Amino acid sequence: MGRHAHTRARTDRRTRPALLAGLAALVVAVVVAGLVWWTSGDDETAPAAADSGACTDRRTVPVTVAPELGALAGQLLAQPLDLDSGACAVAEVTATEPLQTLADLGSLAPDALPQVWVPDSSLWAARAGGSGLEAAGSVATSPLVLATSRAAAEDLGWTTTPPTWGEALTTDRPLAVPDLAASAEGVSVLAAVRQSLGGGEAADNAVVEAVLAAGRGGVPTVADALAAGTAGGADAPLVPVSEQEVLAANQAAGSDALVAVYPREGSPSLDYPVLRLPVGDDVQRRAVDAVVQALTAGPVGEQARAAGFRDQQGGSPAGAGVGTGVQSQTPEQVVLDPAAVQALLGRLSSLATPSRLLTVMDVSTSMEAAAGDGTRATLARDAGKSALTLLPDSYSGGVWAFAHRLDGDRDWVELAPLRTFGADAGDGKTQRQLITEQFDTLPSILSPGGTGLYDTTLAAVRAAREAHDPKSVNTVVLITDGEDDDDEAGVDLPALLDTLRAEADPARPVKVVGIALGPDADLSALQQIGDATGGAAYPCLDPEDLQGVLFDAIRRRS
Incomplete structure (x- = not known):
């Protein structure tokens, strides 16, 4: 069935080496070829x-x-x-x-x-x-399309009003993303989506979000998505494939239930x-x-x-035409910008290395400040949970809360240790479920008395280094709405920076990504901490933007 059938390659001429190429192959191809068709x-x-x-x-x-x-x-x-x-x-x-x-x-x-x-x-x-x-x-040639069942396309209203590539990506319907290391159509379609969304960081985030979501359990494979489409159910997922593959899938299934959706701004083409x-x-x-x-x-x-x-x-x-799932007229061709595709592929290739994220949340009482329909604390909770839903089970995470003397003389408390999200966390829960529960507790554990930002930062970096995974990008994500005001023998900023640089281990690097939530947060201190660890700092003056800022920090973590 089309490209996803298994074709046996002749092997008598030579012994094939292991696959050495990956996303980098496509990056170089885009740079040099300029997407010449x-x-x-x-x-x-x-x-x-x-x-x-x-x-x-x-x-x-x-x-x-x-x-x-x-x-x-x-x-x-x-x-x-x-x-x-x-x-x-x-x-x-x-x-x-x-x-x-x-x-x-x-x-x-x-x-x-x-x-x-x-x-x-x-x-x-x-x-x-x-x-x-x-x-x-x-x-x-074969234009690239979104395949799904005819019933699903009708349910989405796409049989009368085709979507843009951007609209197609942002439905709540499951999206099967092809293997980007081996699939020219997958990269081309995601580049078309990015272009449809206007380019820039927001578009990058939307595309990377789709790729991360596709890495989660329960998201269909391309083959499963095509099978669901040919079965004709209204709940069939979406899958970017070539037009030829739609015809091949229908022919193999003896069906015309799978249809090609042609986004209205046109399609890139194989x-x-x-x-x-x-x-x-x-x-x-x-x-x-x-x-x-x-x-x-x-x-x-x-x-x-x-x-x-x-x-x-x-x-x-x-065989193209009304009722066959494939239109007879030639769709407009989308011409992709090579530089934009190169930048997107750089973002996507960075996702090949899993993240190991220790998220450290400020729970001082200043987080009770109103923000949007809730408080800064509820927004931090919701942003953390939303980001968590996107990250694959191969990623790892843990959660700390910090304020002032939350655990004896310590300013921080561990809510969930670092583990892969799919790991068993005890009591019949996965690590993902445990972290979700701990995020839910944040608004109820706010503590008065100040913010031990610097002591907590140093402790979190040391803990992340101790639990370092050489196969992952190890990062401390620090979210705070204030500045360090721990005057009780705590480390000050110059001492913190000196210690971070002195203890840095090239064999076990740990980045700190700081998010300054609201106008009272000490962005300057977070920037200096980021610089000292190879990380970064983000201002988030509107707390309602925290989800986007947090996701962008994860996207840029490497």
């Missing part, structure tokens, strides 16, 4: 098939294609291609995920590589720039570029020429449309 415009006829009896010099051309293109490429290259003078080209087609081919191009010897590569997107091409890839046209690698031998080069021509010539478009793709000029696939 290659088009063929080639009206030449396909090369003639060779007379097998007259072919005395058979030249094998290794061709690697994206899995969903395997059957079409096999049809186009089924026969030997005449090169004249008794020579012919014989294509050897292998269907392989683009990420694997990209890894091969960076690690295998030239004689173990394909001579023609057709990935799903030009996003992959520039990452292998050292391989001398040359773009030589396109086999087909362009299936034909990329050739350098070949030194003249006859072999002519063999590669013949294979490239067979993949890009004018007649290819008809076969591409029959296979569910659009042709190089965007002509609709066979």
Whole structure:
């Protein structure tokens, strides 16, 4: 079924290495390629098939294609291609995920590589720039859409008024995000969402929020989302895929219940570029020429449309139209800004490393100050709980509260120790559930007497260092609405900064991210603490903005 079917790659030619490429591959591809969408415009006829009896010099051309293109490429290259003078080209087609081919191009010897590569997107091409890839046209195209059931699309009102990409992202319906390390469509769609939301940090936050939410348990996989869509239920999730995959999924299910939603500002597109690698031998080069021509010539478009793709000029696939789930008209093409995509990918790639967050909340009585529909304390509670719902179970967290002498002479108290969110916290609770309960207690444990900010900061950094996880970004998130006013033998700011720098351990780094809540918070002190630990500080003058500020701090934690 489309790209998510498992296509067995031929393995007799070589042993494949472990996958070494990841999000960084897509970052580099965007930077170098600038999201160039290659088009063929080639009206030449396909090369003639060779007379097998007259072919005395058979030249094998290794061709690697994206899995969903395997059957079409096999049809186009089924026969030997005449090169004249008794020579012919014989294509050897292998269907392989683009990420694997990209890894091969960076690690295998030239004689173990394909001579023609057709990935799903030009996003992959520039990452292998050292391989001398040359773009030589396109086999087909397929716009990117949001797939869901027809009933769900009708329930959302999208059959009469299509959403923008931004609106589609911000529904309360589950969203299945493809694996960003291996999926050109996933990155392209998220970039389109970011562009639809106007770019900037708010748009970045919305996209990263969707990715984090997709990492949580209970969010459907792409395959499960497609299966739910073809089943036709009104509760089907949304999933960004190619138009071709919608047709393939319906065909495999014997259904037309899955529909493609085309956001109204247009769609980015998979362009299936034909990329050739350098070949030194003249006859072999002519063999590669013949294979490239067979993949890009004018007649290819008809076969591409029959296979569910659009042709190089965007002509609709066979069977498209009313009632099929796929529209016949060509959607507007969204042109993505390369620099913006690069920045977004940087944000997304940072999420590959889990966070280990020790959240330290001010519970001095100044947090009773009115804010919005509640108090600063209730807003801090709600912001913490909201951020917690987004973070995957692979992340870790703990919670402290602080004011003045909350536990004997100590200004802080541990409400939940550092553990992964999915871990067993005892009494039948997960760590996530325990932290949620502790956040709920914050408004009821406010304490008079002052704010031991500096002593608490030093203790929290030491505790986070002691519980350091080398596989995570270890961070103390410090939320306060005041300034340090602990005059009872507490550490002052210069001593705190000196101690933080002196105790810093490069093998166990801990950042402090400070959030100054309200106009009375000591932003300057938090900034100096952030600088001393490689962290940051955020002003939050309007307490109602705390949720967004807290989420942005998590997004920027690395």
